[in-house]
Amino acid sequence: MADNASSAHTKLDFTTFYNVIDGKLCNSSTGKTRCSVNPATLHDNPQVPLSTRDDVDRAVETARKARKAWASTSWAGRQKALKDFADAFEANGAGFLDLLIKEQGKSAKESQIELWLTLMFLRGLSDLTLPEEVVENSDKRKVISRYTPLGVAAGLVPWNYPIFLACVKIASALVTGNTFILKPSPHAPYCDLKLAELGLQFFPPGVFQALSGDDELGPWLTAHPGIDVVSFTGSVEVGKKVMESCSKTLKRCVLELGGNDPAIVCQDVDIEAVAPKLAYFALANSGQICVIPKRIYVHESIYDRFVAAMAAFANAVSFKGDEDPSIGPVSNGPQYERVEGLLADIESNGLSIAAGNTKPLADQKGFFLAPTIVDNPPDNSRIVTEEPFGPIFPVLKWSEESEVIERANNTEYGLGASVWSKDVYRTERIARQLEAGSVWVNTHAEVDPKFGSGAYKSSGIGVHYGVEGLKEYCNLQVLYTRLG
Known part of the structure; x- marks a missing residue:
C-alpha cells in the first residue's frame, strides 16, 4: 500500500x-x-x-x-x-x-x-x-x-x-x-x-x-x-x-463505437491544399482514430492528380517523432496483426497501391507500418467495408452526386463524414444527406466541448460532449406543483 x-x-x-x-x-x-x-x-x-x-x-x-x-x-x-x-x-x-x-x-x-x-x-x-x-x-x-x-x-x-x-x-x-x-x-x-x-x-x-x-x-x-x-x-x-x-x-x-468515415471530394477543390490535408487526417495517430476519414471519394475529373498529391504526402511521412510529418507505430500487437491481415488481403486480391506497401518494414523494430493508399479498390473489398484502424486507407473514384452519396452511406457505421468543395450550396446539399452523427465541410474530425457528438447506426448510442453529453449521466426529474 x-x-x-x-x-x-x-x-x-x-x-x-x-x-x-x-x-x-x-x-x-x-x-x-x-x-x-x-x-x-x-x-x-x-x-x-x-x-x-x-x-x-x-x-x-x-x-x-x-x-x-x-x-x-x-x-x-x-x-x-x-x-x-x-x-x-x-x-x-x-x-x-x-x-x-x-x-x-x-x-x-x-x-x-x-x-x-x-x-x-x-x-x-x-x-x-x-x-x-x-x-x-x-x-x-x-x-x-x-x-x-x-x-x-x-x-x-x-x-x-x-x-x-x-x-x-x-x-x-x-x-x-x-x-x-x-x-x-x-x-x-x-x-x-x-x-x-x-x-x-x-x-x-x-x-x-x-x-x-x-x-x-x-x-x-x-x-x-x-x-x-x-x-x-x-x-x-x-x-x-x-x-x-x-x-x-x-x-x-x-x-x-467504430467509424468508417467517408470524405467526398468535389471537382472544384484546390488539389494542392486539400489532398495533403486529407492525407494528414487519414494518417493521424497511424490511422487509429474512430472519427477520421477512412474512405476518400474523389471526383473522376481530378482523381489522378488528387491521388498523386496524397501519395506524395504519404511517401514523405517519417517514423522519427521529431520530424514533420511523422507517425508512430500501430499501438499494440493485436491491432498490428489485424492491419497486417488487411494488407495481406489487399495483396492477395491484387489491388493497386498508390503509396506504401503491403509488407512489414524490415528496418523497424516496433509495430511500424508504411502509410499505404489503396487506389480505387472495389466497393465490396475489405479495405472499403471494414474500419482499418491503421495507417492505410482507400481512395475511390466517383462521377455522379447521387451515386457517391449512396456509396458513402452504404455502411454499418455512421460516426462522421465530410464534404470538400468551394460551392457552399453543394456542400450543404450533400452534407444533409449523409448518415453520420457529425458532418464537416472542408475539414474533418473537428471537435469542441460545447457541441454534442452523436452517432448513426452501429457507431454508437448516446451523446458525448456538450450539455447533451452531460445529460447522459443524469436522470431527468420533473417537479409538478399544483397552485391554488
Missing part, C-alpha cells in the same frame, strides 16, 4: 503505478501485476496492478458511499475541483507527454495534440451547466425540469486516445455530481492511472477511482449492480457485449 499524495504538491512520480481506491494508492488484492509493451521498441513498460473482483467490489462500495456528498456539493464547487485538476494536469504535462509516447506510440507532435485537446475539454466541459428550467408557471401550476446525477459511473477507455477519452468521461461524470471509476485499456493503462492519482489531491475519497486489469475487468464493471451508468469507447463488437451486460441490471450505457 502506498501513501496518499500530499495535497500541497501536484508533481507526480511517473515510475510507479497503482490502483486508486478509497482515496489511496494500492496494489491489487492479490498483489499480482501485468505490463504492456512500448510499441516503438517492444520493451516492457512498468508493472501495473492486475485487479480482481474483490477490488471492483471495494471500489464500487466506496463510490456508492461517496456519491451523496459529492452530489450535494454545489455545481460551482464541482467545477472548481475539475478546473484545479486541469491546472495540475497541465503542470505535469511533460511527464504525461513522455509516458503517452512510451505506452501508446504517438509521435511527440501527436502526443502534444492529445494533451492540448485534453485540457480544452477538461476546462470546456467544466464550464457547462444544466440549470433547472421552469417549463410552466401559470395560476394553476408550476412545473420545473431538472437533472440529477445517476450515481456511480464507470468509464471504459480505449488505447488510441487514452488521456483525452478518459478525461471527457471524467469531466462529464464528475461535474454532473456522479462518482466515477476509470478502467483503462490493458494496452495503455499508465497515463490513466496517473490521472486518478492526480485526482487524489482534488476530489474526496471514492469520488474518482481507477482500476487496472486485463480483459476480465470490463465485464465485472458492466455487470456490477452497484454501477448506474457505463460509458464505453471501443469497437462495435465489444460495444454490443457492453450493452448486453448493462441490460441485465437496466443500467444506462453510452457507447462511442
Whole structure:
C-alpha cells in the first residue's frame, strides 16, 4: 500500500503505478501485476496492478458511499475541483507527454495534440451547466425540469486516445455530481492511472477511482449492480457485449463505437491544399482514430492528380517523432496483426497501391507500418467495408452526386463524414444527406466541448460532449406543483 499524495504538491512520480481506491494508492488484492509493451521498441513498460473482483467490489462500495456528498456539493464547487485538476494536469504535462509516447506510440507532435485537446475539454466541459428550467408557471401550476446525477459511473477507455477519452468521461461524470471509476485499456493503462492519482489531491475519497486489469475487468464493471451508468469507447463488437451486460441490471450505457468515415471530394477543390490535408487526417495517430476519414471519394475529373498529391504526402511521412510529418507505430500487437491481415488481403486480391506497401518494414523494430493508399479498390473489398484502424486507407473514384452519396452511406457505421468543395450550396446539399452523427465541410474530425457528438447506426448510442453529453449521466426529474 502506498501513501496518499500530499495535497500541497501536484508533481507526480511517473515510475510507479497503482490502483486508486478509497482515496489511496494500492496494489491489487492479490498483489499480482501485468505490463504492456512500448510499441516503438517492444520493451516492457512498468508493472501495473492486475485487479480482481474483490477490488471492483471495494471500489464500487466506496463510490456508492461517496456519491451523496459529492452530489450535494454545489455545481460551482464541482467545477472548481475539475478546473484545479486541469491546472495540475497541465503542470505535469511533460511527464504525461513522455509516458503517452512510451505506452501508446504517438509521435511527440501527436502526443502534444492529445494533451492540448485534453485540457480544452477538461476546462470546456467544466464550464457547462444544466440549470433547472421552469417549463410552466401559470395560476394553476408550476412545473420545473431538472437533472440529477445517476450515481456511480464507470468509464471504459480505449488505447488510441487514452488521456483525452478518459478525461471527457471524467469531466462529464464528475461535474454532473456522479462518482466515477476509470478502467483503462490493458494496452495503455499508465497515463490513466496517473490521472486518478492526480485526482487524489482534488476530489474526496471514492469520488474518482481507477482500476487496472486485463480483459476480465470490463465485464465485472458492466455487470456490477452497484454501477448506474457505463460509458464505453471501443469497437462495435465489444460495444454490443457492453450493452448486453448493462441490460441485465437496466443500467444506462453510452457507447462511442467504430467509424468508417467517408470524405467526398468535389471537382472544384484546390488539389494542392486539400489532398495533403486529407492525407494528414487519414494518417493521424497511424490511422487509429474512430472519427477520421477512412474512405476518400474523389471526383473522376481530378482523381489522378488528387491521388498523386496524397501519395506524395504519404511517401514523405517519417517514423522519427521529431520530424514533420511523422507517425508512430500501430499501438499494440493485436491491432498490428489485424492491419497486417488487411494488407495481406489487399495483396492477395491484387489491388493497386498508390503509396506504401503491403509488407512489414524490415528496418523497424516496433509495430511500424508504411502509410499505404489503396487506389480505387472495389466497393465490396475489405479495405472499403471494414474500419482499418491503421495507417492505410482507400481512395475511390466517383462521377455522379447521387451515386457517391449512396456509396458513402452504404455502411454499418455512421460516426462522421465530410464534404470538400468551394460551392457552399453543394456542400450543404450533400452534407444533409449523409448518415453520420457529425458532418464537416472542408475539414474533418473537428471537435469542441460545447457541441454534442452523436452517432448513426452501429457507431454508437448516446451523446458525448456538450450539455447533451452531460445529460447522459443524469436522470431527468420533473417537479409538478399544483397552485391554488
